[in-house]
Amino acid sequence: MSAFAVFGNPIEHSKSAEIYALFANEIGIKKEYDLKLVSKNNFENLLYNFFKLDGLGANITTPFKEHAYFLCQKLTERAKTARSVNTIKKLNNKILLGDNTDGIGFISDLKRLNWINNNNHITAMTHHDNKSMKINILLIGAGGASKGILLALLTTVVECYIHIVNRTFHKAQTLVSYCHEIGYKNVSCMPLCELADNTNKYSLIVNATTSSMINTIPKIPPTIITPLTKCYDLFYQKQDTSFITWCKKHGSIHCSDGLGMLVEQAAHAFLLWHNLLPSVNPVLNHLRSTLYV
Ligand code: ATR
Secondary structure: OOOEEEEEOOOOOOOHHHHHHHHHHHHOOOOOEEEEEOOOOOHHHHHHHHHHOOOOEEEEOOOOHHHHHOOOOEEOHHHHHHOOOOEEEEOOOOOEEEEOOHHHHHHHHHHHOOOEOOOOOEOOOOOOOOOOOOEEEEEEOOOHHHHHHHHHHHHHOOOEEEEEEEOOHHHHHHHHHHHHHOOOOOEEEEEHHHHHHOOOOOOEEEEOOOHHHHOOOOOOOHHHOOOOOEEEEOOOOOOOOHHHHHHHHOOOOEEEOOHHHHHHHHHHHHHHHHOOOOOOHHHHHHHHHHOOO
C-alpha cells in the first residue's frame, strides 16, 4: 500500500502522481503515490481503508471534493469556506484533516504570472481602472471550480468587483447569495446571455466553465476584452484552449491556461503533508513539454 494517493473518477489521466514524484525527488522523499479509481458507492470505504492502512495523505479530485468535506474530522479554514476538500492529511492522532488548496493554487499561479502583485492588487491597470474605481473581474461559470476561484479572489484580491455569469442563472445566484451571506458584497451576477449588453471592460476574465474540454467557448461578446485584459482558462492542453484562442483573436495579450494552477495546488498539498513547499517552475516546464494533446 502507498502512503499517498489521489481519489477520483475518471483518474487515468490524472497528473497528480507524476507531479508528486517530481516534488518528492526534489525534496529527497521516497514515498509511493497511487491513482485510485473510486465510485460514489465505495469512495468512503476505500478512503477510510487507505488511511487505516499506510495512507498518510490523499488528493481528492472530481467529483468527490464535496463528499470528502463530510468525511474529515477536522477542517482548515479554507476548506470550511469552500465547503469542499481536495487534500487530506492523517494527523498523528489518526484524525483526518481536510484542506482545500485549489484557491491558494489559483492565487499562487496569478502571482507566478505577475498578474497579482505582492499587495494583492491585480497588476497593470486598464484605462478603466484608476484610484477611485475598483478593478472588474469576470468569472464565467458557477460550478464547483468557479466557487473555489471566487472565494480565493474575494479573500485575496483587494479593491475588486466580481461579476459572475453562468448559462444556468440560478446557480450563479446561489453562489452570489453565499458570498453575501459570508460578508463579501463586492460580487454580483447576470445570465450569460445578458453579457452582450454589458459595457464593462474587465481586467481579469476567468473561464471556469468546462466548455474548453469539448473545444467550445461560452457565448461571450468580444467587447469585454481590451489588450490589457488578462484571460485565464482553468482547462489546459498542449495547444491553446478554445477559450484562449478566442481571447487572443480578440486582442488579449496576457493569456494563461490552468496547468500552473494544477501544479501550484499540488505544491500546497505537498506543503501540508511534508511541511516543505517544493519548486513549481521545473515541474510546470516538465509537464508542459510532455503534454501530448
Ligand atoms: P466543475 O466542477 O469543473 O466546476 P461543474 O460543476 O460541472 O464542473 O460546472 C461546469 C460549469 O461549466 C457550469 O458553470 C456550466 O454551466 P451550467 O451551470 O449552465 O451547466 C458550465 N458550462 C459547461 N459547458 C458550457 C458551455 N458550453 N457554455 C457555457 N457554460 C458551460
